[in-house]
Amino acid sequence: MDRPEFALIDWIRSRVVDRDPVVVGIGDDAAVLRSHASRDWLVATDMIMEGVDFRLPDASPELVGRKALAVNLSDIAAMGGRPTAAFVSVALPIDRGVEFAKALHAGVLDLADQFDVVIAGGDTNSWRGPLVINITAVGEPLGSRSITRQGALPEDWIFVTGSLGGSLAGRHLTFEPRVREAKSLVELVDLHAMIDISDGLAADLHHILDGSGRGAIIEASAIPISEAARTAPGPLTALQHALADGEDFELIFTVSAEEGRQLLMRWNDATPITCIGRITAEPGCWIRYDAETREPLPPLGWTHALK
Amino acid sequence: MDRPEFALIDWIRSRVVDRDPVVVGIGDDAAVLRSHASRDWLVATDMIMEGVDFRLPDASPELVGRKALAVNLSDIAAMGGRPTAAFVSVALPIDRGVEFAKALHAGVLDLADQFDVVIAGGDTNSWRGPLVINITAVGEPLGSRSITRQGALPEDWIFVTGSLGGSLAGRHLTFEPRVREAKSLVELVDLHAMIDISDGLAADLHHILDGSGRGAIIEASAIPISEAARTAPGPLTALQHALADGEDFELIFTVSAEEGRQLLMRWNDATPITCIGRITAEPGCWIRYDAETREPLPPLGWTHALK
Numbered sequence: 001m002d003r004p005e006f007a008l009i010d011w012i013r014s015r016v017v018d019r020d021p022v023v024v025g026i027g028d029d030a031a032v033l034r035s036h037a038s039r040d041w042l043v044a045t046d047m048i049m050e051g052v053d054f055r056l057p058d059a060s061p062e063l064v065g066r067k068a069l070a071v072n073l074s075d076i077a078a079m080g081g082r083p084t085a086a087f088v089s090v091a092l093p094i095d096r097g098v099e100f101a102k103a104l105h106a107g108v109l110d111l112a113d114q115f116d117v118v119i120a121g122g123d124t125n126s127w128r129g130p131l132v133i134n135i136t137a138v139g140e141p142l143g144s145r146s147i148t149r150q151g152a153l154p155e156d157w158i159f160v161t162g163s164l165g166g167s168l169a170g171r172h173l174t175f176e177p178r179v180r181e182a183k184s185l186v187e188l189v190d191l192h193a194m195i196d197i198s199d200g201l202a203a204d205l206h207h208i209l210d211g212s213g214r215g216a217i218i219e220a221s222a223i224p225i226s227e228a229a230r231t232a233p234g235p236l237t238a239l240q241h242a243l244a245d246g247e248d249f250e251l252i253f254t255v256s257a258e259e260g261r262q263l264l265m266r267w268n269d270a271t272p273i274t275c276i277g278r279i280t281a282e283p284g285c286w287i288r289y290d291a292e293t294r295e296p297l298p299p300l301g302w303t304h305a306l307k
Numbered sequence: 308m309d310r311p312e313f314a315l316i317d318w319i320r321s322r323v324v325d326r327d328p329v330v331v332g333i334g335d336d337a338a339v340l341r342s343h344a345s346r347d348w349l350v351a352t353d354m355i356m357e358g359v360d361f362r363l364p365d366a367s368p369e370l371v372g373r374k375a376l377a378v379n380l381s382d383i384a385a386m387g388g389r390p391t392a393a394f395v396s397v398a399l400p401i402d403r404g405v406e407f408a409k410a411l412h413a414g415v416l417d418l419a420d421q422f423d424v425v426i427a428g429g430d431t432n433s434w435r436g437p438l439v440i441n442i443t444a445v446g447e448p449l450g451s452r453s454i455t456r457q458g459a460l461p462e463d464w465i466f467v468t469g470s471l472g473g474s475l476a477g478r479h480l481t482f483e484p485r486v487r488e489a490k491s492l493v494e495l496v497d498l499h500a501m502i503d504i505s506d507g508l509a510a511d512l513h514h515i516l517d518g519s520g521r522g523a524i525i526e527a528s529a530i531p532i533s534e535a536a537r538t539a540p541g542p543l544t545a546l547q548h549a550l551a552d553g554e555d556f557e558l559i560f561t562v563s564a565e566e567g568r569q570l571l572m573r574w575n576d577a578t579p580i581t582c583i584g585r586i587t588a589e590p591g592c593w594i595r596y597d598a599e600t601r602e603p604l605p606p607l608g609w610t611h612a613l614k
Contacts, residue, residue, distance in 0.1 A: 023347065024455055028518075029385040029503060030351035030446070032453045035342055040330065044337035045443055047396040047430045078336040089354040089441045123354045123441070134396045134430070134441035136352055139337070146339045148331055196336060211335075 005124040008101050012119065015109050021084050021138075022120045031120040033085060033138060042083075042139040042146060044075035050093075050130035054173065061100050063173040064133065065107030071198070072137035073115055073177035074249045078196035080147035080186050081139040083115060083179065088122035091132040104133070115179055142186040147253070149211030152193040154281035157260030158216060159273050162250040164201055165229025165241035172247035181271050185253065189263050194253040199299075200246045206285060206299035208252060215284040218277035218297060243287075244300035254279055312431040315408050319426065322416050328391050328445075329427045338427040340392060340445060349390075349446040349453060351382035357400075357437035361480065368407050370480040371440065372414030378505070379444035380422055380484035381556045385503035387454035387493050388446040390422060390486065395429035398439040411440070422486055449493040454560070456518035459500040461588035464567030465523060466580050469557040471508055472536025472548035479554035488558065488578050496570050501560040506606075507553045513592060513606035515559060522591040525584035525604060550594075551607035561586055 018025040024032035054064050076083040092101050112119055161181050193208045229241035267273055288294040325332040331339035355375050383390040395415055399408050419426055468488050500515045536548035574580055595601040
């Protein structure tokens with residue numbers, strides 16, 4: 001029997017130390033994870049595909065592996081959680097060889113180490129098709145409960161982390177999942193609703209509004225626009241990029257106005273947070289340009305722009 | 308924004324009822340699962356790919372979806388566990404359309420219902436490549452601990468469920484994951500080691516021997532050979548098919564000789580169990596044809612025969 005993936009799996013295992021919460025890791029039929037503090041587990045899963053979520057060789061295999069894990073860590077953070085373990089499935093193009101596969105997994109493993117996430121299992125395959133990676137991340141809530149999209153209340157302030165737009169220029173591969181920032185937020189305030197920006201600010205804000213049965217008014221002048229959005233080629237304005245580009249992987253969250261004020265005073269993380277508007281009781285999402293001008297803000301969003 | 312997968316996700320959600328252990332299911336950044344009885348979670352993940360693990364249209368989309376879940380339920384059962392939730396990621400060929408996608412998910416959902424597994428999340432994508440499905444299944448140990456590949460002891464009896472070989476004729480798509488049988492086994496005996504047969508009897512037995520640091524002697528005449536193995540085309544004997552074909556998804560397990568005897572008397576499940584040999588203290592795996600003839604049994608196994 002010639003199974004080259006066994007050698008690759010051995011190489012991956014040699015780089016992984018089983019530790020909390022992993023009791024049984026890579027190499028059995030399933031992993032065994034043990035809960036100590038929390039009764040709740042968070043589970044996120046994302047599949048990324050060559051030609052859709054990245055292009056080879058524009059992206060290095062390390063960055064592709066990194067992205068596959070990072071999008072999942074971002075999902076766990078967006079639930080107010082701390083990622084602890086991950087499971088990595090790959091369909092490797094057979095002609096790219098084992099060094100490519102190792103580089104891909106090195107990208108996963110380095111980011112996992114950075115966030116103290118244990119690679120606890122996976123499924124390694126090769127085929128004649130394009131590269132596909134699916135990662136499932138497991139985590140636990142940082143506070144007493146998970147933060148969903150459903151808790152936004154009227155008069156909540158709406159915040160975003162970082163700056164938005166233009167991620168296609170490179171940041172969609174190199175972004176830092178906001179795990180540390182989510183931890184600080186859970187410690188500092190009572191988060192009402194939270195989501196990470198994968199589809200785009202407008203689209204993901206709509207997910208919170210739909211989930212919470214609320215509306216919102218966004219202040220155009222308050223939206224933090226990234227340098228990449230300002231310099232992006234094409235007909236869209238920088239603001240349009242910030243509203244509609246996807247894969248920012250920043251957090252959108254809402255807190256009460258009182259807590260919002262306190263948060264702005266107490267926030268001392270290197271990643272900025274910005275209040276961009278407020279939740280309304282009546283449904284409908286608006287963007288206000290000045291005291292007299294407001295327009296409906298539809299759920300614009302990224303539709304696999306790489307295609 | 309035109310995101311046809313949103314309509315598909317809504318259709319999937321309409322077929323799923325969130326229930327124990329799922330607190331937050333499809334539709335947020337991550338699922339929230341809550342542990343009641345057990346502190347341990349089992350997590351298995353498998354990716355199956357068009358042209359490698361199935362061919363279209365030889366396999367219907369329902370059977371492909373069914374297989375993607377079934378292989379994971381088999382993994383959870385092989386740990387002595389009960390599957391409870393699953394996460395379904397797909398890369399759908401864009402030209403096959405939404406009815407194909409629904410049929411695929413119907414295959415997943417029907418099997419999930421049969422085994423009381425909740426679909427708690429996933430990632431739905433379309434692309435111009437072949438069909439890829441990754442499922443991650445979560446479960447909990449049925450007994451006080453999980454059953455790994457590492458606990459086989461000298462003089463243990465080695466059992467298999469069902470009959471072996473020839474799964475490529477169809478059974479690799481239609482097999483019943485041995486969830487019920489695993490539950491009966493956990494209730495009846497102290498399982499020392501267990502694995503499901505994905506690579507083939509010989510290869511997977513070697514996984515137990517390697518994990519446990521033991522050897523084995525298998526009785527050729529005792530191996531339960533399936534009808535499909537007896538009628539398989541090609542040069543291999545039925546016994547060779549039973550030893551080397553993969554994807555039987557039967558269980559191999561070891562128990563003490565004393566418990567093995569009791570088990571044979573007390574087993575009353577419709578799925579047969581057969582004692583095929585015994586574990587030895589000294590490493591090395593042998594197959595015995597009669598009192599005088601034995602040969603080494605290498606880890607023969609399936610190497611993606613569909614390729």
